[in-house]
Amino acid sequence: MSTRTVCGRIIGVEPTGFAGRLGLAPGDCLLAINGAPVRDVIDVQFYASEEELELTFVRDGQVQTVRGVRAYGEELGLEFETLLFDGLRVCHNRCEFCFVAQMPKGLRPSLYVRDDDYRLSFLTGSFVTLTNLTEADWRRIEMQGLSPLYVSVHATDPVVRSRLLGRTNIPDIREQLQRLANLGVEVHAQVVLVPGVNDGPVLERTIADLAALYRAVASVSLVPVGLTQFQRAPIRRYAKGEARALLGQAREWRGRFAREFGARFVHPSDEF
Structure with missing residues (x-):
């Protein structure tokens, strides 16, 4: 600083x-x-x-x-003048699907800002990865009761999440979510789905891990990866049949959680 x-x-x-x-x-x-x-x-x-x-x-x-x-x-x-007086916490992850990284050159500077600030998550509902939290941040979240927070989970499998975020030695998101639950912080989770990476059995494990923390984890949104013509990573969009199969899987989860929790819990995004 x-x-x-x-x-x-x-x-x-x-x-x-x-x-x-x-x-x-x-x-x-x-x-x-x-x-x-x-x-x-x-x-x-x-x-x-x-x-x-x-x-x-x-x-x-x-x-x-x-x-x-x-x-x-x-x-x-x-x-x-601004919500944050001491500056924005920027994102140091290198997600292959990062939409900011897929922007063309020559646009206004604010469009290239990669934010990952838990304070904006609390204030504006933006999603954060929690990879940059310090112990001082955790103490503040507890003292000031900063709830709810919106968290980009993507996968609870540590190896898969590390690949998705493009970094090693990141905190275990399961432990972080449990810690938030212990503090009484409500979480709304997001999973950006990349074909062949965090769907299938990986997604089943992610949903099971997050459901185990209901009500602390209040909801999970499923979002298909979005790609622009400027994307260079070796990933692709979902084909129509794949998307239909994912929606069918989500429908089964929603029905089960409606019976168990009285809430649908899993919410596929409009992009599907």
Whole structure:
């Protein structure tokens, strides 16, 4: 991480909100709430839940602090330039089916960003692999109750998942999901299916492993691999007959889980 000051750049202030009442204005940069540094809007929401608040911010290069008592139901009333103040966690996996890697050149830079940030998973429902979590991240997930999370599982078989993510020495996703379950975090799982790689018996094992963690794992979406004309990896799309067979298999699972769980659990995507 760079040595720059981490703060949330304010772009909007509700005049009748708590922060507006204390004099904060667009252009200020929020540093801390009640002495706790804020790294993103999650921290803002978490630490601003108290009745008595101390807001520390930067204005024109000077650090200022204001204090006040929040009325019941009073909104903080701040809009920030970005959800993440300390930068985006980028993806270091090298998935053969990565859609970002299949983009043509010359498009706007934001389309080439490979994000793998668990905070955006909580905030916006984006899928993450959990391969870059630190122990500090795990402690934060527990302390702040960051649930639900959306996880790209792809396969619970460690060897197959390692191949799919293009990396070795990655955490065992089964252990990570169990750890999330122990923390009370709800997970929505995703499996991007690649013909001949993580379907068949591998998929059966994946579904069985995930079903064993129901209700912590609340759902599993099955998505056929999507390829563009710029894709160079030795993988292919599903043929019509293969897709039909997968949907039949999913139909059987859905019926069984509806009887066992009272929920379909497995959800094939529209792309099938």
